[in-house]
Amino acid sequence: MAKRKFQIYIGNNENGELANFETEVKEGMVVLDVIHKIQAEQANDLAVRWNCKAGKCGSCSMEINGKPKLSCMTRMNEYAPDETITITPMKTFPIVKDLVTDVSWNYEQNKRIKPVKLDSESKTDKGYIMYQEDVERSQEFRKCIECYLCQNVCHVLRDHDQKDKFVGPRFMIRLASLDMHPLDTVDRIPEIKNDYGSGMCNITKCCTVVCPEHINITDNGIIPLKERVVDRYYDPIAMTINKLFGKKKKS
Amino acid sequence: MLDISEIKTIEHDVLIVGAGGAGLSAAIEASSQGMSTGIVMKSLLGKAHTVMAEGGMAAALGNVDERDHWKIHFRDTMRGGKFLNVWHMAELHAKIAPERVRLLEEWGAVFDRTKKGLINQRNFGGHRYPRLAHVGDRTGLEMIRTLQDHGIHQGIEAYMECTALDLLKNDEGEVCGVVCMWRETGTFTIFKAKSIIFATGGGGKAWEVTSNSWEYTGDGYAMAYEAGAELMDLEFNQFHPTGMVWPLSVKGILVTESVRGEGGILLNSEGERFMFNYIPERFRSETADTQEEAARWLAGDPSARRPPELLTRDVVAKAINAEVKAGRGSKHGGAYLNIATQRSAEDIKKKLPSMYHQFKVLAELDITKEPMEVGPTCHYFMGGVKVDAKTTMSTVPGLFACGECAAGMHGANRLGGNSLSDLLVFGYLSGKNASEYAKNKKAHSAINQEQASRIIQNATAILNRESGANPYLLHEQLENNMQNNVGIIRTKDDLIKGIEQLEKIKEEYKSVKAKGASQFNPGWHEALGLRNLLITAEAVARAAEIREESRGAHTRDDFPSEQKEWLNYNIISRKGTDGSMELLKRERPAPNQELKRIAESTIEDLEKEILEEKKQLI
Numbered sequence: 001m002a003k004r005k006f007q008i009y010i011g012n013n014e015n016g017e018l019a020n021f022e023t024e025v026k027e028g029m030v031v032l033d034v035i036h037k038i039q040a041e042q043a044n045d046l047a048v049r050w051n052c053k054a055g056k057c058g059s060c061s062m063e064i065n066g067k068p069k070l071s072c073m074t075r076m077n078e079y080a081p082d083e084t085i086t087i088t089p090m091k092t093f094p095i096v097k098d099l100v101t102d103v104s105w106n107y108e109q110n111k112r113i114k115p116v117k118l119d120s121e122s123k124t125d126k127g128y129i130m131y132q133e134d135v136e137r138s139q140e141f142r143k144c145i146e147c148y149l150c151q152n153v154c155h156v157l158r159d160h161d162q163k164d165k166f167v168g169p170r171f172m173i174r175l176a177s178l179d180m181h182p183l184d185t186v187d188r189i190p191e192i193k194n195d196y197g198s199g200m201c202n203i204t205k206c207c208t209v210v211c212p213e214h215i216n217i218t219d220n221g222i223i224p225l226k227e228r229v230v231d232r233y234y235d236p237i238a239m240t241i242n243k244l245f246g247k248k249k250k251s
Numbered sequence: 252m253l254d255i256s257e258i259k260t261i262e263h264d265v266l267i268v269g270a271g272g273a274g275l276s277a278a279i280e281a282s283s284q285g286m287s288t289g290i291v292m293k294s295l296l297g298k299a300h301t302v303m304a305e306g307g308m309a310a311a312l313g314n315v316d317e318r319d320h321w322k323i324h325f326r327d328t329m330r331g332g333k334f335l336n337v338w339h340m341a342e343l344h345a346k347i348a349p350e351r352v353r354l355l356e357e358w359g360a361v362f363d364r365t366k367k368g369l370i371n372q373r374n375f376g377g378h379r380y381p382r383l384a385h386v387g388d389r390t391g392l393e394m395i396r397t398l399q400d401h402g403i404h405q406g407i408e409a410y411m412e413c414t415a416l417d418l419l420k421n422d423e424g425e426v427c428g429v430v431c432m433w434r435e436t437g438t439f440t441i442f443k444a445k446s447i448i449f450a451t452g453g454g455g456k457a458w459e460v461t462s463n464s465w466e467y468t469g470d471g472y473a474m475a476y477e478a479g480a481e482l483m484d485l486e487f488n489q490f491h492p493t494g495m496v497w498p499l500s501v502k503g504i505l506v507t508e509s510v511r512g513e514g515g516i517l518l519n520s521e522g523e524r525f526m527f528n529y530i531p532e533r534f535r536s537e538t539a540d541t542q543e544e545a546a547r548w549l550a551g552d553p554s555a556r557r558p559p560e561l562l563t564r565d566v567v568a569k570a571i572n573a574e575v576k577a578g579r580g581s582k583h584g585g586a587y588l589n590i591a592t593q594r595s596a597e598d599i600k601k602k603l604p605s606m607y608h609q610f611k612v613l614a615e616l617d618i619t620k621e622p623m624e625v626g627p628t629c630h631y632f633m634g635g636v637k638v639d640a641k642t643t644m645s646t647v648p649g650l651f652a653c654g655e656c657a658a659g660m661h662g663a664n665r666l667g668g669n670s671l672s673d674l675l676v677f678g679y680l681s682g683k684n685a686s687e688y689a690k691n692k693k694a695h696s697a698i699n700q701e702q703a704s705r706i707i708q709n710a711t712a713i714l715n716r717e718s719g720a721n722p723y724l725l726h727e728q729l730e731n732n733m734q735n736n737v738g739i740i741r742t743k744d745d746l747i748k749g750i751e752q753l754e755k756i757k758e759e760y761k762s763v764k765a766k767g768a769s770q771f772n773p774g775w776h777e778a779l780g781l782r783n784l785l786i787t788a789e790a791v792a793r794a795a796e797i798r799e800e801s802r803g804a805h806t807r808d809d810f811p812s813e814q815k816e817w818l819n820y821n822i823i824s825r826k827g828t829d830g831s832m833e834l835l836k837r838e839r840p841a842p843n844q845e846l847k848r849i850a851e852s853t854i855e856d857l858e859k860e861i862l863e864e865k866k867q868l869i
Contacts, residue, residue, distance in 0.1 A: 028498020044774035045767025
């Protein structure tokens with residue numbers, strides 16, 4: 001079996017380089033398998049995050065030939081047989097070491113979001129009643145494995161470093177899953193507009209392209225939230241009707 | 252001796268090690284009891300192995316079939332566990348699971364719904380009624396995400412990518428702290444606590460073919476063992492019948508039982524539905540004996556009995572193994588799991604999206620068109636830290652354990668779906684009881700300098716020595732040894748060979764060397780985890796050699812049937828006074844007579860009894 005060429009980033013934020021490696025690649029191997037092989041045989045301390053190796057935990061996010069991907073779900077046979085594979089850490093987050101980045105900013109954003117609060121009046125003695133068609137919108141967003149590839153690729157965060165203004169696509173869909181939860185009673189629209197930066201997204205949809213769970217982030221999550229913000233704050237007819245007929249606000 | 256006054260110390264009332272479903276449930280409860288709560292985890296929050304659970308959480312909600320009741324769930328659990336379960340734990344689990352599942356919904360979990368708008372429940376192996384509350388095939392993700400999103404607002408301190416190394420004990424023999432290492436920096440911190448809960452999961456990474464993730468190195472078992480705790484039932488390792496088989500790099504990855512719950516059938520190379528030939532006597536009256544009846548069951552006929560593909564995991568795993576050995580295996584040495592001919596492509600994509608995706612990407616196979624190749628994979632530890640049935644405290648005062656890390660709940664074989672509910676129930680009970688324990692302690696105990704310094708030096712020695720064995724290669728040797736000598740079918744000779752091999756690897760481990768610096772060094776982490784795997788593997792191999800019968804997940808080719816006297820014993824492993832592992836056969840306490848009656852009733856009698864109870868309530 002021929003040896004394949006790899007270039008893997010070794011180093012941290014201050015200094016590092018693309019180190020060259022060569023190794024045999026067997027049938028069915030994914031990029032993470034290659035990294036493990038190199039780790040075991042050539043570079044014992046090559047730092048990489050991984051856990052499940054089945055596309056479910058979102059730990060092994062990195063950039064492979066410039067594309068943000070889960071390395072455990074990227075088959076080597078997706079590339080041409082003589083292609084050199086370049087493996088680098090996610091660009092948007094500070095590098096800890098080699099392929100591991102500091103993703104703590106994401107956890108800080110999650111903490112800002114108010115948790116769900118169900119409408120206690122709709123609880124029966126058999127439990128909450130919600131129908132399948134009503135929960136499907138939230139369920140799509142709850143497939144998210146928090147791989148942060150969408151955060152990584154969003155140009156607002158990646159190129160313009162607006163982490164203080166925009167929570168990013170991941171948390172936009174978390175907010176969407178809560179706002180679209182049939183029984184959630186918290187009014188999130190003001191914060192979505194003022195604090196979480198829904199206006200920062202200009203619908204380039206790179207997030208949707210990279211999502212390994214194929215969640216329709218922009219079309220099903222972000223755009224509806226933008227529409228809800230517009231309805232509340234920028235639609236003169238809706239605002240007039242609200243004023244005249246005093247629409248009952250959520251607590 | 253290392254000067255540990257420089258080592259940072261963090262204090263909490265209750266400290267939890269492990270942030271899966273059990274750990275997070277425990278932390279949430281401890282925090283709600285007013286305890287200062289810390290939770291330490293090897294990976295990032297929300298990424299523990301729980302995230303991979305697919306099937307669902309078993310609870311007698313009765314939303315799909317109103318006949319369901321905790322007594323039936325309890326009976327199913329005992330029969331699945333071949334009556335080796337700790338009776339009271341199985342009882343608590345069946346009784347408490349429904350309210351914990353409902354609480355999860357309160358905290359934001361969005362389950363699939365029944366037509367009437369209630370939490371939907373699916374069929375699963377060994378469960379009389381559809382019992383598993385689920386979301387598609389990603390229920391584990393739903394659980395951990397819900398607990399995470401709820402937990403972060405409860406005032407719990409979460410310490411991510413922080414590996415627990417060993418426990419600290421005070422002069423009274425109580426645990427009083429844990430020495431931990433930060434993966435990112437390679438520095439150490441001592442966590443002081445008044446009570447400690449282990450929720451560290453199992454040790455499947457000792458085998459070559461496993462469904463387990465990177466974290467599963469038996470850390471809790473080893474640390475508890477080193478602290479003098481008793482381990483129990485280590486010989487019971489569940490080999491899930493359906494792990495992927497091809498390509499090699501994904502061998503072992505789980506194919507959820509839900510595929511069979513949704514109607515998937517197992518075929519050998521001759522196209523035969525072989526499970527009909529493997530129905531054990533015990534389950535014969537509850538299992539369909541013709542393909543026609545099984546088809547009626549799939550169509551929803553309540554008078555039809557369930558197909559043999561939904562027998563308990565130990566039965567199915569051994570059946571597949573036998574077919575392969577007999578030369579009727581699939582192309583790459585497994586069995587064919589076919590759902591393409593049983594349900595529409597649309598249904599399959601809706602109910603099993605994650606399986607569809609997994610096979611499409613990793614095996615380039617469309618499960619709506621072709622059968623999958625599946626085979627046994629090391630999946631779950633029924634045994635672990637021996638705990639008190641009521642309080643979940645181990646034999647070391649102040650040390651609690653819950654989830655897969657604790658022993659007893661599942662007996663000799665676990666039913667699918669019972670783990671996710673186990674996490675909710677015993678996580679909660681551990682949190683509650685560890686809080687009680689902590690409340691009764693006025694102050695933190697002083698840290699023993701010598702203990703802490705020894706733990707840290709054992710860890711740093713791996714980095715500092717000039718040269719030594721490669722930890723990755725040692726791990727590979729261990730995996731091969733366990734796969735070949737302590738696998739799904741065991742014999743005395745293989746086990747003895749396995750134990751000898753383990754002794755050799757243990758010897759080599761003494762000089763294991765991790766190259767590189769201490770910052771985020773996976774080689775170093777691998778070496779640290781290896782110590783725990785070796786202790787776990789030894790406990791499994793030695794216990795397997797002593798139990799001379801086949802029961803549940805433990806199968807001895809030289810003792811192929813259940814031996815009645817063995818039902819009276821558990822095998823305990825613990826650290827002896829000379830430092831080596833000692834094993835004892837310990838008589839089980841006599842069961843509660845009422846529980847015994849319930850578990851031994853026929854299903855018809857039990858259902859009559861429940862109906863009577865309901866009538867009387869009205």
